[in-house]
Amino acid sequence: MLRHLPLLLVTGLLLVQPGCPAEAAPRLTLTLESATLHGTLRALRAYYGWELTGPDGAGSVGFKEAPGAPHSRFAWKEADAGTVLRSVAEAFRLQVAMPAPDVVRFTAGAAPARGVSYRGERLITTLHEVIQREKVTQKGAATTPEVTRSLELRLTLRTPGADRLSLSGLESLRAVDDRGRTLELLELPDLRSRSEGASDLPDERTLPLKLAGFDPAATRLVTLDGKLTLFRTTETHRIEIPSAEVLKAVTRKAGPLELQVSGLQVNDRSVSGEYRLQWPDGSEIVMGTAAERATGICFARLPSGRRMDLPGQVVEQSFTPGQPRTARVRLAPLQLPEEPVAFVWELPLRARPDVSADFRFANVPLPLAAERDVPKDTGKLLIRLARSISLREGELSVGLARRVGKGWGPIRWTSVELDPLGEVRMRGVAPAEYRVRLRFRRRDASGKLGTPTMLKSTPATVAVTAARESRIQAAP
Numbered sequence: 001m002l003r004h005l006p007l008l009l010v011t012g013l014l015l016v017q018p019g020c021p022a023e024a025a026p027r028l029t030l031t032l033e034s035a036t037l038h039g040t041l042r043a044l045r046a047y048y049g050w051e052l053t054g055p056d057g058a059g060s061v062g063f064k065e066a067p068g069a070p071h072s073r074f075a076w077k078e079a080d081a082g083t084v085l086r087s088v089a090e091a092f093r094l095q096v097a098m099p100a101p102d103v104v105r106f107t108a109g110a111a112p113a114r115g116v117s118y119r120g121e122r123l124i125t126t127l128h129e130v131i132q133r134e135k136v137t138q139k140g141a142a143t144t145p146e147v148t149r150s151l152e153l154r155l156t157l158r159t160p161g162a163d164r165l166s167l168s169g170l171e172s173l174r175a176v177d178d179r180g181r182t183l184e185l186l187e188l189p190d191l192r193s194r195s196e197g198a199s200d201l202p203d204e205r206t207l208p209l210k211l212a213g214f215d216p217a218a219t220r221l222v223t224l225d226g227k228l229t230l231f232r233t234t235e236t237h238r239i240e241i242p243s244a245e246v247l248k249a250v251t252r253k254a255g256p257l258e259l260q261v262s263g264l265q266v267n268d269r270s271v272s273g274e275y276r277l278q279w280p281d282g283s284e285i286v287m288g289t290a291a292e293r294a295t296g297i298c299f300a301r302l303p304s305g306r307r308m309d310l311p312g313q314v315v316e317q318s319f320t321p322g323q324p325r326t327a328r329v330r331l332a333p334l335q336l337p338e339e340p341v342a343f344v345w346e347l348p349l350r351a352r353p354d355v356s357a358d359f360r361f362a363n364v365p366l367p368l369a370a371e372r373d374v375p376k377d378t379g380k381l382l383i384r385l386a387r388s389i390s391l392r393e394g395e396l397s398v399g400l401a402r403r404v405g406k407g408w409g410p411i412r413w414t415s416v417e418l419d420p421l422g423e424v425r426m427r428g429v430a431p432a433e434y435r436v437r438l439r440f441r442r443r444d445a446s447g448k449l450g451t452p453t454m455l456k457s458t459p460a461t462v463a464v465t466a467a468r469e470s471r472i473q474a475a476p
Contacts, residue, residue: 101296
C-alpha cells in the first residue's frame, strides 16, 4: 500500500480524510509493523489529511530516509488523535506540537519536562511549570527600590479517552502560600477556544494562571485548588454548498445551526466574502483559534479532492443572554491552486456547560525561595527524574565525588526530598567536576521509605560552575 512501510497491517478501513479539522478528527484503528518515522507520518497524513512533518523533512513528499533509520511498532484501536500523536513522539523520542488545526510538527529533542498530575474523573491536570520573577527598579533618588513580583503557573488539561477537550471556563481557584496569604488571579483565562500561537494537541489545553498577592518570604504554595466547567456534549455539523450557489445569498441549516452566505466571490481562483453563523444560547462553536479568528471550520473543496482551509476574521458577534448567538466572519484573501467545486463548513458545536471537574495540588515550591542566602560563588545542580519513574513521593540520595587530580575524592551523600514536579535542585554546590551517584527510595502511603534503588545519571559526570545551573537526568 505504501512503499516506505516494510509491512503495514490495517485492522480497519484506512480512508483518506479530506483535511479534517482537529476538533473533528476521527478515531484511528491501525497497526504498523516496523515503521519508520517517515512511513508513520505518511500513513497518518493519508488518514487525517493533515500536514505532518518531522525533523529534516520526514513525512514530506520526496523525503529520503537515511540508512538504518529507527523503526517502531504501533497498534492503535479506536485511538483519538492526541493519543496517536503522543505515542509517535514517545516512540521516536521527539517533541510534538500542533501550531494550526491541520498542521503537526515533530521536532528533535527530549519531551518537555513532566510535572505532577492530578487525575480526576473527567480531567487530567498536569502542573508542569512554575515561573516566579522579581524585578528591582531604582527610581531617581529614592532610598528604597521598587520591587515588582509576579508568579505564573502553567497547567496542561487533558480529557482521558476523549477526542477533544470541551472546556467552558475556570469556575473557581484557591491558592494559598505557606505564609497564610491567599493569592489573587490577575486574569481569567479563555478556555473555550484555542489561543493564538498555541500548539496544544486536540485533547489538550494549556491553562496559564497569573497570580499576585503572595508573601515575598513565601517558599511554596500549600494549596492550589481549582474547579473547571466542561461542556457535556460536542457534535460536529456539516454543510456543503456548490460553488455556483455561494455566488448569491443563500441560507442553510444543520441541526440547531444556521449558516447565511451573503455572496462569496471567486475571481481567478481568489476567494473573498463573508458568512454569518447563528446557534443557540448556551452553546459554543469551536472556531479553531482565538475568539477573533475563525480557522478550521470553512474549507474550499477542489476538483482533486483536496480541501483548503479558508481562515477568516470575526468582524461582528452577538452574545445576548436568552437570544441566539451570532458571528459574522469575513474571509481572508486566499489564492487557491484550482477553481473550487464546493465550499464546506464543519462546525463543532458544544452544548450544556454543566459538568464540573476539579484539580488539587499541595506544597508547590516557589523557584525564588531557595535562592535567598545562597553564596554567589557557588553553583546549582538540577536533577530530574525520567518519565519511567513514578511520581509518588520519595527520597533521593545524591552522591557527589569531586575530581582530585586524575582521580576522584570520597563520595559525599546528601538525602533530599523530591518536589511535586519530580525534580531536585541542589544549591550552594562548590564549583568543580563531580562524579554522580543516585539512590532512590519510594515512600509508601504510611510514610515509610522502601529499599534503595540505584539510578543511572545522565551524564555520569557533571561540571558545576559558579552562578549557573547544571542539569542531569535520573533513569532506572
